[in-house]
Amino acid sequence: MVLGKNRQVVLISRPDGIPQAENFSIVESMILVPSVGQVVVQNEWLSVEPAMRGWVSAVANYSEPVALGSVMRSYAAGRIVASQHPDWPVGTAVTGMFGWQEFALVDSTQIQRRIDEVELPLSTALGVLGTNGITAHYGLLQVGQPKPGETVVVSTAAGAVGSCVGQIANLHGCRTVGIAGGEAKRRLCLERFGFDAAVDYKAADFSEHLAEACSGGVDVYFDNTAGPITDAVMAHLNIGARIVVCGTASVPSWSPPPLGPRAERDILVKRARMQGFVIFDHLDYYEQARADLAEWVRGGHLAYAEDVLDGIEAAPDAIAGLYRGENLGKRLIRLSEKA
Structure with missing residues (x-):
């Protein structure tokens, strides 16, 4: 039937x-x-x-x-x-x-x-209560391990994951810098999602604005893009920085691997840690994260x-x-x- x-x-x-x-x-x-x-x-x-x-x-x-x-x-x-x-x-x-x-x-x-x-x-x-929000919660808090007062930089900061990362970082006492494409998304980072600073990676003066926004260095970088954006952020790492690899959106194909700057020297000199994760490996974390996310949404703390x-x-x-x-x-x- x-x-x-x-x-x-x-x-x-x-x-x-x-x-x-x-x-x-x-x-x-x-x-x-x-x-x-x-x-x-x-x-x-x-x-x-x-x-x-x-x-x-x-x-x-x-x-x-x-x-x-x-x-x-x-x-x-x-x-x-x-x-x-x-x-x-x-x-x-x-x-x-x-x-x-x-x-x-x-x-x-x-x-x-x-x-x-x-x-x-x-x-x-x-x-915000699904895989995107849970990815942000786990990736930032478990992999990035931010501390109050640290600077957290997020690429694709106006997206579903990045916007949550920035707000969760703010809730944990961090200073946040968002990277997004275009003025509309840059403004969204500031006005809707509460980033302390936001830069447009499409702008001709992106490098200068990023350096200004990260003048005190970067403690946690939540990477959704890889590619040139990440290359630019790596130059501003603080000693002991953590790089959370969540996505590679800026690279259309990984076969053959793209040429470009390499991260090893920055990681060595700054004694940084770079770690990738896939949220499907952490199903036992979902309930805990969702409870936090729902509470923050209801309380008006997570847009x-x-x-x-x-x-x-x-x-x-x-x-x-x-x-x-x-x-x-x-x-x-x-x-x-x-x-």
Whole structure:
């Protein structure tokens, strides 16, 4: 038996670098009735992540590549509309790796969690209370280990992860410097997210402004970009600095490895530590981080911005748009008019 029609975004070709709209296709399928232990989720929000570039690459990184012809991997948030599991009744708001599709037939084990923050918008489960916020929380506090009075520099500071990093650093008594692309994003860092200073990496005088903003040196650098931005920050490290490697958004392809300045000398001379992390390795940390994040949002101490695209038709080009720098805040795809 079927419950109706479903639209899905499937991967039809491997991208050369950043995924483009032509690498995806929207197909129609049927929504099957769930078997015992399964539920059907009507997705209301789909997430768009910079990490999706790696998920569709032919070269496996920390996860297996999305298979050609399959639904694009994605976090989603929605409500259960059909259930064959007593613990997951119809109407329950849930989130999980449900994919870019309007409806998802999943085993109950694929549900990441029940969304209990009913006083907050459902979309926050994919951003500030989701993987983005948790990544910021873990990466800064566990890897970066900031101390009050230290200077924390964040690249892609107006993005979903970077904006949280800056605010969490402020909450822990640090001075914060944001790096973002364009004047609008620079202003967003200052006016919405409360960075103490913000610089535009696209500006001709970026190096001079960065040096001014970091005149006392950099104690923690939360790196979402790699490339020339990181090269510029490394010159300002303090002794004992920590570099948190969260992303490499500025480098379209790592094959062959890009040429450029090397970090070894700066790390040696400044006795710095450089560490990468993948948040999926730390699932036992999620509950602790989410409790903090929700408390800070409710208390008005953690602001967030959402960049909303409407309709599943917007999905194929959504990742490329991230790398074109179109978004102001967390990029989401809204599927429901009620969302």
